[in-house]
Amino acid sequence: MGARPGRAQRSRLVLIAAIVIALAALPFVYSDAYLLKVLSFVGINVIIVAGLSLLFGYAGQVSLGHAAFYGIGAYTSGVLAVRFGWPWIACVAAAVVVSAIGGLILAVPTLRLKGHYLAMATLAFGQIAYVAFVEAKGITGGIDGLSGIPSPSLGPLELRSAESNYLLVWFFVGVALLLAGNIVALRPGRALRALHASEAGAQACGIDVVRTKVQVFVVSASLAGLAGSLFAHLVGFISPSSFTLVLSIELVAMVVLGGMGSLAGAALGAVVLTLIPNLDAVVPGMSPRAVELLQDWNADIFGVILIVVMLFMPGGLAAGAGRLAGWVRRRRPAPSEAEA
Amino acid sequence: MSLLAVREVTKRFGGLTAVDAVSFDTHEGQIKAIIGPNGAGKTTLFNVLTGFERPEDGTVTFDGREVVGMRPHRVVRAGVARTFQNTQLFDEMSALENALVGRFPRTRTGMFSASLRLPGTAKEERLAQEEAAKTLRLVGLGDASSVPAGDLPHGRRRLLEIARALATEPRLMLLDEPAAGLNSSETEALAEVLYRIRAEGITLLVVEHDMGLVMEVSDDIVVLNEGKKIAEGPPRLIQKDPAVIEAYLGEEEADA
Numbered sequence: 123m124g125a126r127p128g129r130a131q132r133s134r135l136v137l138i139a140a141i142v143i144a145l146a147a148l149p150f151v152y153s154d155a156y157l158l159k160v161l162s163f164v165g166i167n168v169i170i171v172a173g174l175s176l177l178f179g180y181a182g183q184v185s186l187g188h189a190a191f192y193g194i195g196a197y198t199s200g201v202l203a204v205r206f207g208w209p210w211i212a213c214v215a216a217a218v219v220v221s222a223i224g225g226l227i228l229a230v231p232t233l234r235l236k237g238h239y240l241a242m243a244t245l246a247f248g249q250i251a252y253v254a255f256v257e258a259k260g261i262t263g264g265i266d267g268l269s270g271i272p273s274p275s276l277g278p279l280e281l282r283s284a285e286s287n288y289l290l291v292w293f294f295v296g297v298a299l300l301l302a303g304n305i306v307a308l309r310p311g312r313a314l315r316a317l318h319a320s321e322a323g324a325q326a327c328g329i330d331v332v333r334t335k336v337q338v339f340v341v342s343a344s345l346a347g348l349a350g351s352l353f354a355h356l357v358g359f360i361s362p363s364s365f366t367l368v369l370s371i372e373l374v375a376m377v378v379l380g381g382m383g384s385l386a387g388a389a390l391g392a393v394v395l396t397l398i399p400n401l402d403a404v405v406p407g408m409s410p411r412a413v414e415l416l417q418d419w420n421a422d423i424f425g426v427i428l429i430v431v432m433l434f435m436p437g438g439l440a441a442g443a444g445r446l447a448g449w450v451r452r453r454r455p456a457p458s459e460a461e462a
Numbered sequence: 463m464s465l466l467a468v469r470e471v472t473k474r475f476g477g478l479t480a481v482d483a484v485s486f487d488t489h490e491g492q493i494k495a496i497i498g499p500n501g502a503g504k505t506t507l508f509n510v511l512t513g514f515e516r517p518e519d520g521t522v523t524f525d526g527r528e529v530v531g532m533r534p535h536r537v538v539r540a541g542v543a544r545t546f547q548n549t550q551l552f553d554e555m556s557a558l559e560n561a562l563v564g565r566f567p568r569t570r571t572g573m574f575s576a577s578l579r580l581p582g583t584a585k586e587e588r589l590a591q592e593e594a595a596k597t598l599r600l601v602g603l604g605d606a607s608s609v610p611a612g613d614l615p616h617g618r619r620r621l622l623e624i625a626r627a628l629a630t631e632p633r634l635m636l637l638d639e640p641a642a643g644l645n646s647s648e649t650e651a652l653a654e655v656l657y658r659i660r661a662e663g664i665t666l667l668v669v670e671h672d673m674g675l676v677m678e679v680s681d682d683i684v685v686l687n688e689g690k691k692i693a694e695g696p697p698r699l700i701q702k703d704p705a706v707i708e709a710y711l712g713e714e715e716a717d718a
Contacts, residue, residue, distance in 0.1 A: 301577040308576040308587055309562075309569055316552050316563045322514070323550030328538035328567030328630055337573055383554065 145292050149285035158284040160396075160403035162356055165291040166349045167392040171376045172295075172302045173345030175388035179377045180306060181338045182318030184241045186370050187228065187248030191343040193255055193365030195221045195350025197262055200271045200360050205261075210274045214351045221347020222340045224251075229339035233332055248370050255362040267361025274355045287356050294352060298345055302385055305341075314338055315383065368421070375424055379431050380438050387440025394439070398423055465490045465665050466511070466542075466634055471520030473506050480506040481517065482689035488634065493656060493666040495676045498686035499709060504669040505547055507686070508636050511667075512544045513537040524634065539567045543632035545623040547639045547669075553612030557603055557622050560611050561594035564629025568593075597625040600662075601655050617648040624655065634665045641672040653679050677701065685709070 149158055170192055177183050195217035202208040202216055232243045255262050262268055274281045274290055281287055305311050313334050316324040321331050354360050372395060380391025399417045402408040416423070435442050464487035473481040481503040488494050496504050509515035511522055513534040522529040524542055532540070543564075552560050569590050571583045598604050601621040606614060611622055620640055627635055640656075641649045649672060656679050660666060670676050676683065677697045685693040685700060687709040693700055700706055 304577050304579050305573055308579075308583060309566065309571040309590070310573045310576050312555070312559060312563050313566060315555055315559075319552035319554060320550040322546065323552060323626075324563070325514070325534035326512070326538060326544050326546070326550065327563045327626065328535045329563070330533070330535045341573060 142296065146289070149288055153285055154403075155284040157403045158288040160400045162284075162288045162291045163353075163400075164393050164396045165288075165295040166353050166356070167373070167376065167396045168295050168389045169298045169349040169352070170346045170373055171380075171388045171392040172298045172385060173342035174373050175377050175380070175385050176302055176305065176314065177338050177342035178374065179380075179382045179384065179388055180311060180318065181314040181335065183335060183338065184237070184374070185244040185339075185342070186241050186367070186374065187244035187246075187251070188342075188346050188373050189365045189367065189369040190248040190251030191221045191224055191346035192350040192353070192369070193251055193360075193362070194224045194343075195347030196354040196360045196365070197255060197268070197350075198347070199351035200268045200354040201261055203271050203355070204268060210272070210355060211276060213355070214348065217347045217351035217354075218344045219347075221350065222344040224347075225340040225343025226336065228343070229336045233335055245367065245370070248367055252362055252365060252367070255365060263361075265362060267359055269359040271354050271358045271360065273358070274352075291352055291356065294348060298348070299385065299389060302345070306385055310334075310337075372424060375428050378438060379427060381440030382438065384438065384440030387438050387443070390439050390443075395424060395427070464488060465525060466667070467521075467523040468507075468511070469521045469523070471507070471510055471517045471522060473503075473510055473515055473517045479689050481510065481686075483520070484684075484686065484689070484691045485520075486684050486691065486694055488665060488667055490633075490665055491660065491663065492681045493660055493668065493679050495680035495683045496667065496669045496686060497671070497673075497676055497683060501688070502686040503689040504686055505638055508544065508638050508669060511537075512542060512636060535567070538630050538632075541631075541633040542636065543627035543630045543634075544636040545620070545627050545638055545640060547642065549619050549623050551611040551619055551623060551626070554610060556608050556610055557598060557614065557625075558591070558594055558607035560622055560626050561597050561629045562590055564597070564626035565590040565594055567630050594629055597628040598622075600628065600658060601625045602651065617644050617651075620644065620652070621655065624659075628659065628662075628664075632664060634667065635659065637666065637668045637670075639669055639671060641670055641675050644672075649675055 170188060174185065174188055177185055198220040199213040199217040202213045203210065208216070228244065228247050232240055235243050256265050258264070274287070281290055306314070313324065313329050316327060316329060317331055317334055324331055353364070376391035376395050377388045378391070379395060380389065381387030397404060399420045401416055402413045431438060437444070466488040468487070469485050470483045471481055471485070472479065472483050484507060496507065498504055506515060510517045511529065513529065513532045513536065517530060520530070524540060527540060529537055529540070529542070552563060555563070569586055571586055575583055595604070595607060598607055601624050603618060603621055603625060606618060611619065614622060624637065624640065641652055644652060653675060656666060656668070668676075668680065680697060683695065683697055683700045684691060685703070685706050692705045692709060693703045695703070
């Protein structure tokens with residue numbers, strides 16, 4: 123790893139570089155405000171899902187309350203900006219910290235819970251947060267929401283345009299995926315996977331399962347909080363309806379669609395499922411009627427995709443892509459090498 | 463001085479006394495076996511010795527430190543590694559990755575330094591890979607390093623769990639029925655591995671049903687029956703011990 127990059131690793135680096143260049147060049151080549159806005163939302167979901175992938179995909183700890191951390195990040199950022207006039211970067215930092223604390227608060231009492239019980243506890247946490255967003259009117263603005271959240275700005279530089287916001291969001295996507303990717307490639311990532319496979323086995327390898335679970339909850343919640351902050355400043359208005367159980371379930375669906383033990387898969391899952399209700403942004407000339415249908419039937423489409431993936435592609439998109447890559451490699455005779 | 467001193471350890475589950483005032487010592491460099499009929503309390507004793515269960519009574523001292531009350535991961539860090547009767551491998555990870563997880567207590571990279579790949583993480587990772595590969599070779603799995611643990615045959619899974627335990631750099635290793643389900647050639651290879659581990663200076667405590675293996679490899683044997691220690695001594699004496707013969711008689715007949 124790192125020392126002797128193999129063929130597979132080199133082609134992966136090339137692929138990553140190509141994606142980065144394409145994403146960075148897009149607003150300069152084709153600047154469509156609606157497309158860029160949709161892609162910004164895609165990026166925000168990729169950030170949340172990167173964290174959820176660590177927690178759920180790698181460590182096997184399900185969370186049906188991730189919309190809560192996203193919301194906590196959004197409201198922390200929004201409230202500090204609107205009511206206290208904090209500068210944007212300070213709001214982002216505060217959103218990350220407060221969400222991390224939220225993760226800690228949820229992780230500690232739920233440590234002993236597994237499977238369905240953990241799912242129920244995190245679901246309850248999500249509902250508690252949702253009700254708090256609605257009821258704490260003095261702070262959050264209640265059901266009417268919080269408006270007038272300023273655009274991101276660094277000193278005199280204010281990022282108002284769709285282009286600049288898109289680039290900002292995807293810069294953070296890159297950072298989040300890089301950090302998470304490093305975690306999964308090294309010692310802590312192996313500890314997460316070990317925990318998932320066998321807690322007794324992990325303990326027998328000297329892994330403190332309690333500490334590891336708390337850590338991954340906190341990291342996962344911070345990424346959701348970061349995404350929430352980006353969202354708040356991007357749209358300028360937030361209300362509780364953006365942080366519901368439905369979103370929490372969609373996030374879990376993105377991880378499952380992408381592939382449980384794959385960060386890239388989870389990111390791809392987020393891209394696909396976020397684009398479906400906004401397909402007109404990437405498919406020019408789609409009829410408004412078709413878009414309407416996609417949006418009305420969104421939950422059903424998600425459900426069908428999930429069932430199909432679980433039945434026919436248990437490893438998700440990542441495993442499917444892996445099989446495809448293996449097929450391509452076999453068709454192109456080359457000195458094969460064992461992949462680590 | 464004994465490496466592991468077990469004193470009057472008692473573990474109850476409700477009304478059942480699984481381990482009843484058991485005491486024994488394990489000395490550095492020994493291969494010691496714990497035998498006894500099914501339900502004698504062998505696995506429960508192992509769980510107590512490794513922090514997975516907390517005894518109602520008694521003390522367990524490893525290298526001068528009290529083990530009772532330590533959580534399992536602390537026990538491993540103190541130098542006591544174990545395997546399980548039902549292997550607890552990480553099936554979707556390769557053999558090498560399983561052994562790499564075993565390096566966990568001897569490495570440091572945490573979430574923060576890993577996420578930023580701080581200086582030192584690359585070097586630690588490279589060394590960990592080398593050490594993990596070395597333990598795989600020691601148990602004869604050098605050729606299987608990229609195979610997912612779930613795809614390995616049963617005999618090699620047992621060896622992989624031993625390799626993973628070895629990777630933690632223990633001074634004492636507890637093996638829970640390492641020969642269970644192995645054929646005779648695999649059992650022979652296992653005996654070879656046990657000798658190799660002892661040659662590395664690691665003390666072994668082995669729960670085992672395969673009497674051929676026990677009599678061949680162990681320096682000393684503890685016999686448990688219904689939670690109590692009924693005999694302790696070298697193999698040739700244990701074979702003749704009337705209490706041991708009586709405890710096993712029922713089993714032997716049932717097996718035959």
